[in-house]
Amino acid sequence: MYMTSIADSLDGFLFRLASAESASQAWQEALGHFLPLGVTGLVNLRCAPRAGGCEGTPALLAEADPAVVEACAHPSPVPRDAVLAHLATALGPRVIAPLGPSRARSNHATGVLDAAAAAGYDGLMAVPVRYCSGTCVSGMVLLVKGDSVRLDALLEEGQVPLAFAAIQTHIRVAQLSGALPGNAPRLTRREREVLTLSAKGLTTRQVGEALGISISGVNFHLANAGKKLDANNRTHATSLAISAGLIAV
Structure with missing residues (x-):
């Protein structure tokens, strides 16, 4: 039983x-x-x-x-x-x-x-x-x-x-955790774009202007990417994405 x-x-x-x-x-x-x-x-x-x-x-x-x-x-x-x-x-x-x-x-x-x-x-x-x-x-x-x-x-x-x-x-x-080869978290195209621009030092407003989306939209994609990467914050998320080969700067 x-x-x-x-x-x-x-x-x-x-x-x-x-x-x-x-x-x-x-x-x-x-x-x-x-x-x-x-x-x-x-x-x-x-x-x-x-x-x-x-x-x-x-x-x-x-x-x-x-x-x-x-x-x-x-x-x-x-x-x-x-x-x-x-x-x-x-x-x-x-x-x-x-x-x-x-x-x-x-x-x-x-x-x-x-x-x-x-x-x-x-x-x-x-x-x-x-x-x-x-x-x-x-x-x-x-x-x-x-x-x-x-x-x-x-x-x-x-x-x-x-x-x-x-x-x-x-x-x-x-x-x-992105620890297995070929099993890194899957990011959407927009999530990768937001992280890439963030890694280049752009502010949230600048990222939004570059992509033609609102500040809340930028924050939305950053939050989703952060969850997938198990990141503590925006900087941590960009670092993890770079180390996992998900974005290139």
């Missing part, structure tokens, strides 16, 4: 996820999907694909205990941590449950597992997402609190729909 409720909620979530116009909106949709199901912690780690491999520290989004987030935040190039190593090398999800003091004290405990057990989580699922040739930490960690019955229902019986939702969340956030 519980597995059915997880599966039933998936279609609506995927529709909302596909409709999200920014990475932050997609993440909020993910929280709205997972938390009511009993997933009490989420960590999303996204690598930075480049030609020939991946570079830098993975981008991180999280709704979890700070100690768990810190344990995930700075993986080594070849992670020794069992959870992070799974995200870096595996193709399928891995369930680790139950967690607890005995596991945290064992010789096989790792940073993420120790932190999760100490924070009161009782189980977790590591869901890798592979979209580049490099060995990098990429995917999601779902953390759960509850007794053995709830753990079995959520992490074992509900593993497939949960893992699928996690993978789609990860990919959608990456798409909307």
Whole structure:
């Protein structure tokens, strides 16, 4: 019955996820999907694909205990941590449950597992997402609190729909962040024109005069472009558009 409720909620979530116009909106949709199901912690780690491999520290989004987030935040190039190593090398999800003091004290405990057990989580699922040739930490960690019955229902019986939702969340956030090759946000012609002129230093009034539209029209297109790029302001939007190759100055 519980597995059915997880599966039933998936279609609506995927529709909302596909409709999200920014990475932050997609993440909020993910929280709205997972938390009511009993997933009490989420960590999303996204690598930075480049030609020939991946570079830098993975981008991180999280709704979890700070100690768990810190344990995930700075993986080594070849992670020794069992959870992070799974995200870096595996193709399928891995369930680790139950967690607890005995596991945290064992010789096989790792940073993420120790932190999760100490924070009161009782189980977790590591869901890798592979979209580049490099060995990098990429995917999601779902953390759960509850007794053995709830753990079995959520992490074992509900593993497939949960893992699928996690993978789609990860990919959608990456798409909307402009992180995947060929998946930069789609800007309309007018949005590109407004951003290009803004990047050249024109004021809102000057942009409007150059394009023959009102100031409110300029602001409308800037706001839409900002949402698609997940930008904080006008300057941030132009910078993101340039770095993503969406406009040239």
